[in-house]
Amino acid sequence: MFELLGIPPQALFGQLLLGLINGSFYAILSLGLAVIFGLLNIINFAHGAQYMMGAFLAWMLLHYLGIGYWWALILVPVIVGAFGVVIERLMLSRLYKLDHLYGLLLTFGIALIIQGLFRNAYGISGMPYSIPSQLAGGQNLGFMFLPNYRAWVVVFSLVVCLGTWFMIEKTRLGAYLRAATENPTLVGAFGINVPRMITLTYGFGVALAALAGVLAAPVYSVNPNMGADLIIVVFAVVVIGGMGSILGAIITGFGLGLVEGLTRVFYPEASSVVIFVIMAIVLLVKPAGLFGRA
Amino acid sequence: MTEATPLLQVRNLEGWYGESHVLHGIDFHVNEGEVVTLLGRNGAGKTTTLKAIMGILAQRRGSITLNGKELIRMSPRAIARAGIGFCPEERGIFASLSVQENLMLPPRVRPGGLSVEQIFELFPNLQERLNSQGTKLSGGEQQMLAIGRILRTGANLLLLDEPTEGLAPVIIQQIGRTIGLLKEQGFTIILVEQNFRFAASVADRHYVVELGRVIDEIPNRELEANTARIQGYLGV
Numbered sequence: 001m002f003e004l005l006g007i008p009p010q011a012l013f014g015q016l017l018l019g020l021i022n023g024s025f026y027a028i029l030s031l032g033l034a035v036i037f038g039l040l041n042i043i044n045f046a047h048g049a050q051y052m053m054g055a056f057l058a059w060m061l062l063h064y065l066g067i068g069y070w071w072a073l074i075l076v077p078v079i080v081g082a083f084g085v086v087i088e089r090l091m092l093s094r095l096y097k098l099d100h101l102y103g104l105l106l107t108f109g110i111a112l113i114i115q116g117l118f119r120n121a122y123g124i125s126g127m128p129y130s131i132p133s134q135l136a137g138g139q140n141l142g143f144m145f146l147p148n149y150r151a152w153v154v155v156f157s158l159v160v161c162l163g164t165w166f167m168i169e170k171t172r173l174g175a176y177l178r179a180a181t182e183n184p185t186l187v188g189a190f191g192i193n194v195p196r197m198i199t200l201t202y203g204f205g206v207a208l209a210a211l212a213g214v215l216a217a218p219v220y221s222v223n224p225n226m227g228a229d230l231i232i233v234v235f236a237v238v239v240i241g242g243m244g245s246i247l248g249a250i251i252t253g254f255g256l257g258l259v260e261g262l263t264r265v266f267y268p269e270a271s272s273v274v275i276f277v278i279m280a281i282v283l284l285v286k287p288a289g290l291f292g293r294a
Numbered sequence: 295m296t297e298a299t300p301l302l303q304v305r306n307l308e309g310w311y312g313e314s315h316v317l318h319g320i321d322f323h324v325n326e327g328e329v330v331t332l333l334g335r336n337g338a339g340k341t342t343t344l345k346a347i348m349g350i351l352a353q354r355r356g357s358i359t360l361n362g363k364e365l366i367r368m369s370p371r372a373i374a375r376a377g378i379g380f381c382p383e384e385r386g387i388f389a390s391l392s393v394q395e396n397l398m399l400p401p402r403v404r405p406g407g408l409s410v411e412q413i414f415e416l417f418p419n420l421q422e423r424l425n426s427q428g429t430k431l432s433g434g435e436q437q438m439l440a441i442g443r444i445l446r447t448g449a450n451l452l453l454l455d456e457p458t459e460g461l462a463p464v465i466i467q468q469i470g471r472t473i474g475l476l477k478e479q480g481f482t483i484i485l486v487e488q489n490f491r492f493a494a495s496v497a498d499r500h501y502v503v504e505l506g507r508v509i510d511e512i513p514n515r516e517l518e519a520n521t522a523r524i525q526g527y528l529g530v
Contacts, residue, residue: 177393179388186386189348191374191403191447 007265013144015261021150021219023232023257024157025051025212030237031161032208035168038181038244039201042092042103048231049111050206053080055212055222056118059127069132069218076214077207084206088199096198109250111228118224126221153215160211161250168246177201180213181244238281251289297360301326301388301482302347302451307356309339309346309506316342319356319447324451329473329483331493334503335529340486341383343503346454347484348380349373360451375403379449383456383486393420396428397443404448413442416472432466441472451482454510458489470496490528502527 014121029051036044044050057076061067064209087110095102131149138147168174180187180194188194213227220226241248256275264271282290300323309317317339324330345351347358347368358365366375370389374380379400388396397410397420414421417438423431429512431439439456444452454473458466466489473483487493493500494517502510504527512520 073355172398175391175399177298178390179395179399183386183388185350186368186380186382189350189370189374190400190444191371192401193371227435 003188009143010145012265013284015265017146017150017154017261018264019257019259019261020154022260023254025216025253026234026237026257027170027250027253028157028160028208028212028215029230029234030241030253031246032165032205032212032218033106033234033238034241034244034246034249035164035208036202036205036293037178037208038175039184039247040092040096040103040198041100042095042202043100043235044108044202045086045108045231046105046110047112047205047209047234048227049114050080050084050226050227051213051216051230052122052208053083053114053225054210055124055129055217055220055226056127056213056224057210058214058217059129059222062129063127069214071107072214072217073211077211080213081203081207081212084201087206088202092202093195093199109130111231115224115228120238122224126223129217129222131218147247149218153219156216157212158254160208161253164208165246166252167205232275233275236275238289240275240282240289242289245289245291245293248289248291261266301323302330302361302484303357304347305357305359307343307354307358309342309351309355310353311342311351312353313480316506317346317354320346320503320506320508322395322501322508324355324484326450326482327477327480328498329477329496331485331487331497331500332492332503333487333490333500333524333528335527336488338503339349339506340503341455342506344380344455344484344486344489347373348378348453374447374449377449378402378451378453378503379447380446380453381440381444381457383459385436387431387436387439389427389429391428392424393426393428393431393439394424396439397424397446397488400443400447402446403449404450406450407448408445410446413445416445416475417442418432422496432503434461434468437461437465437469438472441469446478450480451484452476453484453486455486456488457485458487458492488528490524500524 022164029047033047035258036042043218058072061072061075091106092103095106134272135152137150138145168177176187176192176197181195184194237252238249240253240256260271260274302324304320304322307317307320309444311365320343332343334340346354349368354366356366360376360378391399397413419435420439420442420495423435428439441454441457457469470492474485485493485497494514497514499514500512501508
């Protein structure tokens with residue numbers, strides 16, 4: 001079997017695949033954050049907790065109601081998105097005229113409460129969630145073994161990300177969103193219901209986090225801290241891509257997942273910090289992010 | 295002879311930007327089908343008056359009625375749906391949207407909104423630049439886009455804030471012709487202007503605003519005889 005720079009292909013492509021998987025979650029989560037930040041100007045620190053809620057709700061649907069993975073993919077984003085709508089209406093909507101910091105503090109508090117509640121109820125040992133039978137097993141590609149579920153996560157995430165990008169960049173609804181991001185007052189003066197759009201946008205961003213949670217449930221152990229561990233990296237991804245940049249969130253999410261995977265192959269000691277090193281460099285060289293507008 | 299009920303009646307309108315009291319009791323009216331200008335120096339309160347009518351000025355008090363319906367507590371969205379369209383001074387062209395997207399952005403909230411084809415008849419230049427980014431247009435084209443855009447909503451009262459600002463004379467003439475065409479089509483227009491000659495060429499009546507109050511009203515037919523008075527108000 002051939003080797004690349006002395007690395008066996010199984011190790012290289014295995015880590016690249018793992019990087020792509022992580023990148024898929026980074027992309028969906030940072031996309032949700034970017035959509036929310038773009039219109040609401042709120043840094044949604046509860047995003048990790050909402051991702052965890054997605055995974056837990058999938059587990060609960062299966063455990064208590066016998067509702068499986070495929071229905072969870074549809075039901076969980078709707079339910080957690082509706083929870084986001086309630087949060088936005090009851091709490092976030094009161095903060096729009098204040099500094100960004102207040103939204104960040106409120107969502108941070110919400111994240112702590114959600115995580116605390118789940119920790120009290122289920123502990124931190126984690127719950128197993130099986131891969132759906134249709135996606136069990138994998139393909140031997142010769143140079144590596146490709147688990148079906150992981151391939152599904154990458155492809156489905158890509159479809160969700162590109163679908164969201166298309167919706168925002170190429171449709172009339174997306175034009176409303178982009179215009180409201182620039183000048184919500186004027187958009188309201190055209191007779192468009194901007195407050196409702198803001199509410200639904202937050203709900204959509206939260207639904208994306210929950211969808212990522214459902215996808216993650218069979219890959220990682222479902223536990224109350226799974227979002228807290230991930231969200232710090234996702235914030236770094238958003239900063240590198242450029243706050244509020246949709247395309248930036250997607251490309252940077254997948255790209256940084258791959259970079260992380262490659263680092264794990266060539267210099268494993270740096271794999272947990274490489275994204276933060278890149279963030280520091282990007283902040284120094286291009287403070288608005290790779291795809292952000294200064 | 296009894297005078298017809300005005301389309302828009304503004305009474306004792308007061309407005310604030312935070313602590314700053316800007317409008318001190320604006321009174322004026324606009325009849326259906328009229329073009330009326332608010333003239334005055336910089337900082338007189340003309341733009342703020344338009345923003346208060348549109349509901350964009352959050353702190354406002356007094357009375358603004360459209361066809362007898364009180365607007366003072368309504369949101370900008372509700373006011374747009376009542377039939378008022380606002381074209382801001384800075385034109386409000388969205389940088390992240392193409393010309394076509396900018397044009398198609400306002401929904402038709404009332405019957406009577408112009409179709410895109412009708413807007414192209416008024417502003418043929420826009421048709422050739424549909425795929426350009428909105429802010430890449432020239433100043434004149436941006437102004438045409440800004441005016442064309444609000445015609446889609448079905449508004450019959452248009453608030454145009456300094457539509458000639460910074461434009462070349464030939465473009466100003468074109469904007470003037472368009473305002474004339476809109477008037478012929480039955481639109482009612484309130485125009486904030488500092489360009490007195492332009493205002494004279496398009497308007498039926500003029501209100502002079504100074505220090506947040508209307509201090510004079512001059513019919514256009516009497517403008518010639520009152521040029522010195524106007525120039526005194528405008529400081530030209």
